[in-house]
Amino acid sequence: MSRPPEDILLEINGLKTYFFTEEGVVKAIESVDLVVYKSETLGLVGESGSGKSVTALSILGIVPDPPGKVLSGEVMFHGQDLRHLSDSDMRKIRGNQIAMIFQDPMTSLNPVFTVGDQISEAIMLHQKVTKKEAREKSVKIMSLVGIPSADERVDNYPFEFSGGMRQRVMIAMSLSCNPELLIADEPSTSLDVTIQAQILELLKATSEEFDMSIILITHDMGVIAEMCDRVAVMYAGFICEIGDIMVIFKSPYHPYTRGLLGAIPRPDAAREDLTIIRGSIPNLINPPSACRFHPRCDYMMRGLCETVLPGLVEIESGHRVRCHLYTEEGKAWMQERGEKREIGHVPKAAVI
Amino acid sequence: MATVDREEREEFLLDEKTLREIDTMKGAGQWSIVWRRIKKDKMGMLGLYIVLFLILMAFTSWILLSFDQFLTDRDILFGDPNNSISLNNLYVELWVPGMPKENPIVLFNHPRYQFADQAKLPPSFEHPFGTDRNGQDMLSRVFFGATVSLALGFLGQMTTVIIGTFLGAIAGFYGGLIDEVLQRIIEILYSMPGFILMIFIIVLFEDVNIPGGRYAVVVIFFSLIGWGGTALIVRSNFFSLKQQDFVEAEKALGASDMRIIFKHILPNSLAPLIIIVTLGIAGTIFLFAALAFFGFGDPNAVSWGDDLNKWQNDLIEYPWMPMFPALFIFFTVLGFNLLGDSLRDALDPRLKD
Numbered sequence: 001m002s003r004p005p006e007d008i009l010l011e012i013n014g015l016k017t018y019f020f021t022e023e024g025v026v027k028a029i030e031s032v033d034l035v036v037y038k039s040e041t042l043g044l045v046g047e048s049g050s051g052k053s054v055t056a057l058s059i060l061g062i063v064p065d066p067p068g069k070v071l072s073g074e075v076m077f078h079g080q081d082l083r084h085l086s087d088s089d090m091r092k093i094r095g096n097q098i099a100m101i102f103q104d105p106m107t108s109l110n111p112v113f114t115v116g117d118q119i120s121e122a123i124m125l126h127q128k129v130t131k132k133e134a135r136e137k138s139v140k141i142m143s144l145v146g147i148p149s150a151d152e153r154v155d156n157y158p159f160e161f162s163g164g165m166r167q168r169v170m171i172a173m174s175l176s177c178n179p180e181l182l183i184a185d186e187p188s189t190s191l192d193v194t195i196q197a198q199i200l201e202l203l204k205a206t207s208e209e210f211d212m213s214i215i216l217i218t219h220d221m222g223v224i225a226e227m228c229d230r231v232a233v234m235y236a237g238f239i240c241e242i243g244d245i246m247v248i249f250k251s252p253y254h255p256y257t258r259g260l261l262g263a264i265p266r267p268d269a270a271r272e273d274l275t276i277i278r279g280s281i282p283n284l285i286n287p288p289s290a291c292r293f294h295p296r297c298d299y300m301m302r303g304l305c306e307t308v309l310p311g312l313v314e315i316e317s318g319h320r321v322r323c324h325l326y327t328e329e330g331k332a333w334m335q336e337r338g339e340k341r342e343i344g345h346v347p348k349a350a351v352i
Numbered sequence: 353m354a355t356v357d358r359e360e361r362e363e364f365l366l367d368e369k370t371l372r373e374i375d376t377m378k379g380a381g382q383w384s385i386v387w388r389r390i391k392k393d394k395m396g397m398l399g400l401y402i403v404l405f406l407i408l409m410a411f412t413s414w415i416l417l418s419f420d421q422f423l424t425d426r427d428i429l430f431g432d433p434n435n436s437i438s439l440n441n442l443y444v445e446l447w448v449p450g451m452p453k454e455n456p457i458v459l460f461n462h463p464r465y466q467f468a469d470q471a472k473l474p475p476s477f478e479h480p481f482g483t484d485r486n487g488q489d490m491l492s493r494v495f496f497g498a499t500v501s502l503a504l505g506f507l508g509q510m511t512t513v514i515i516g517t518f519l520g521a522i523a524g525f526y527g528g529l530i531d532e533v534l535q536r537i538i539e540i541l542y543s544m545p546g547f548i549l550m551i552f553i554i555v556l557f558e559d560v561n562i563p564g565g566r567y568a569v570v571v572i573f574f575s576l577i578g579w580g581g582t583a584l585i586v587r588s589n590f591f592s593l594k595q596q597d598f599v600e601a602e603k604a605l606g607a608s609d610m611r612i613i614f615k616h617i618l619p620n621s622l623a624p625l626i627i628i629v630t631l632g633i634a635g636t637i638f639l640f641a642a643l644a645f646f647g648f649g650d651p652n653a654v655s656w657g658d659d660l661n662k663w664q665n666d667l668i669e670y671p672w673m674p675m676f677p678a679l680f681i682f683f684t685v686l687g688f689n690l691l692g693d694s695l696r697d698a699l700d701p702r703l704k705d
Binding site: 066088091108112125170173 | 527600601603604606
């Protein structure tokens with residue numbers, strides 16, 4: 001299921017971000033291609049170090065430089081490439097049209113200012129309002145994100161808030177300018193489970209209320225299943241599979257996605273061993289050649305996967321996979337050797 | 353719309369109530385904690401009182417002298433302002449209250465007022481600190497000398513701290529080449545003998561005519577070579593603070609670098625800066641007094657260091673002349689050091705009470 005091109009809010013093509021450290025060049029993102037449609041929630045899932053957060057920072061152009069650098073690719077937002085905008089133009093977009101919330105609400109707020117000051121500042125950075133109006137707006141938005149007695153709490157310092165409330169403040173801050181796109185970088189990871197559910201619920205409600213798109217970065221498949229319309233699976237700097245959430249959860253095409261889904265314990269499934277992905281996540285200074293997943297892949301085609309990088313193959317409209325199982329080269333390889341490699345479906349019991 | 357269900361509300365109200373209780377019990381905020389810690393520290397409070405007393409003294413004497421100057425400039429005071437010998441047009445007098453007007457006991461005179469035939473008098477009821485060789489009342493000299501002595505310390509320290517903070521903040525935030533260059537400059541500054549360099553510069557610029565006289569040269573040059581320590585401390589502070597998530601969050605909100613540096617990171621490194629200023633003022637006052645003592649001050653200025661220099665040879669014969677200015681320098685340095693030490697302890701976040 002794909003939507004018409006005029007519904008596209010953000011389109012990333014061939015994004016490439018490296019970190020030039022003293023130990024060597026960390027090839028954090030090799031090629032990220034994805035599309036975010038208007039008022040949808042896109043899940044970005046992958047192991048730690050797969051480049052999810054770096055993708056988010058690259059979109060906003062706030063990759064710490066040095067050592068990081070966005071080398072190539074385009075980030076099209078409303079028809080303009082964010083990578084070619086001037087610094088001051090980019091600042092007008094950050095926080096205003098594209099907002100971001102971070103993983104750890106404990107440290108993402110400046111400890112020496114009241115939360116009201118910080119929300120007001122976010123408003124005043126992008127709108128011509130007086131301090132008083134900004135404050136009134138802060139109170140309004142704080143009560144909107146479910147902070148009780150917001151008119152009193154607005155003068156409190158971050159340390160007077162609990163973790164969940166701080167994350168609500170962060171959300172209030174990012175919503176304060178009605179952004180069209182919200183990048184939520186593991187917004188619920190550092191919170192306990194009940195608060196997690198509340199925060200996710202809040203994000204879902206506000207995204208509907210404000211009609212905004214969300215890129216939800218997480219490594220929690222449960223969160224993805226709950227929240228997202230589409231999901232992009234990242235591995236070692238590549239998007240390896242992107243598509244509709246139902247399609248991907250039901251029949252993943254990429255061996256890695258399959259491994260991820262197979263590794264989730266399910267209370268409803270018949271007792272059986274969880275599948276594992278053998279090996280561990282590669283060192284990104286010396287990543288495996290071509291398809292970076294090949295050393296861990298059960299379907300690896302010797303002579304092909306480690307030499308030729310598979311392109312993104314469109315399985316069906318809106319569902320794209322980067323794997324040689326579906327490329328012409330891969331099919332030729334299989335035909336040549338008379339071998340048939342096919343990814344099985346996830347066992348029936350594991351399907352949601 | 354985000355709906356907050358009732359359960360959550362109730363749970364939270366309880367939370368807030370506890371918070372309130374904690375608030376009323378101990379008062380929130382970093383500064384009230386700091387204040388409580390200083391209050392507990394007896395030596396720190398002594399230092400604070402000394403510093404407050406000196407600041408009050410400096411301000412009072414400055415206002416009085418400015419008022420005197422104001423009246424003199426408008427010929428409201430009798431006497432001849434054009435005649436430099438006729439110093440009797442300097443008429444600031446503070447009387448002991450309740451005395452008859454015809455024959456009052458004068459507590460403070462103008463610092464340049466010369467009592468005829470009253471030179472070299474030892475401390476007495478009339479002149480509690482005695483008089484010097486010129487027949488000037490030492491108490492008045494010491495009282496009015498506070499302005500220049502303290503102002504020099506403040507000015508010198510503030511300029512170095514401002515320069516150091518600015519450069520250290522930029523270097524710490526951006527790192528890289530800027531940081532390398534700054535560090536090399538600081539190393540060069542550190543490897544030069546500051547005091548001798550100061551003397552050299554003062555002699556070099558002896559004839560320069562700028563407002564503020566020789567002390568302006570001293571302060572300007574001091575701030576030009578003295579910012580290294582502050583810059584290093586601020587730089588290392590920024591190195592750790594810029595890694596904090598709130599900096600990234602602020603970037604994502606679209607704040608400019610300058611805004612992040614000066615509005616968000618700098619307030620977080622206020623504590624070390626306060627300590628630098630407090631402890632530094634003592635050192636700066638001491639340095640300027642030492643310069644004056646060795647004759648590199650301004651002989652026309654009314655300051656403790658210059659008085660000390662003027663009467664340094666009279667220590668045996670007329671001990672009160674150099675003693676009282678020296679004593680006040682000592683108390684100033686002591687006061688600021690005590691307060692600074694106390695502040696350092698009070699602002700230490702690792703300390704919990």
